[in-house]
Amino acid sequence: MVNGTTVRAPSNHFSPPYHSQQLLCEMINRSTRSTSMAKRPQTSSHAIQLFEPPADAVYTIDATARMVDIPRRTILVYCKHRLLSPAFDTVDHGYYFDRDSIRALRRIEALRSVCGNDFAGIKIILDLTAALERLRSDTLSLARPKDTGLRQKERFNASILMMSGRN
Numbered sequence: 001m002v003n004g005t006t007v008r009a010p011s012n013h014f015s016p017p018y019h020s021q022q023l024l025c026e027m028i029n030r031s032t033r034s035t036s037m038a039k040r041p042q043t044s045s046h047a048i049q050l051f052e053p054p055a056d057a058v059y060t061i062d063a064t065a066r067m068v069d070i071p072r073r074t075i076l077v078y079c080k081h082r083l084l085s086p087a088f089d090t091v092d093h094g095y096y097f098d099r100d101s102i103r104a105l106r107r108i109e110a111l112r113s114v115c116g117n118d119f120a121g122i123k124i125i126l127d128l129t130a131a132l133e134r135l136r137s138d139t140l141s142l143a144r145p146k147d148t149g150l151r152q153k154e155r156f157n158a159s160i161l162m163m164s165g166r167n
Helices: 018-028 030-039 061-068 072-080 099-115 119-166
Strands: 088-090 094-097
Touching (some): 061 072, 061 099, 072 094, 094 099, 099 119
Antiparallel strands (some): 088 094
16 A cells, blocks of 8 residues: 555566466475366367478488487387388488388387387387288278279269250
């Protein structure tokens, strides 16, 4: 109170609203974090999006290690155990990885969190997954011509019926 009048602090437009401050306090305070955060549904706006490299991009082993957050040495161990193949392997300039290699690294890390350092087991799972994906694509490619053939036949029959109705 100054000279008999109440003085309000200037509003700061950059301070988060009250509910955001409360959320931050709940996240920081360990005693309330488990109960209050469990009640709150996660929204997609807070989800972290993985970087999806362009199809034609090629990265050095150092850039790949930073992107996937895996030590460079671990990537070399995966290559040694044939869990991962570099896109290019030049004697002078080292290993280079593409988008598929980065996806494979993410899969390997996910499997490693479950299987541990069982590289033979991870290799079997990766091989079976690749075989399953090939079978699915083969099945879809075999099913598509039948569908398109039937649709073309139906269109042809419909056009003949329309033409015969006009005459």
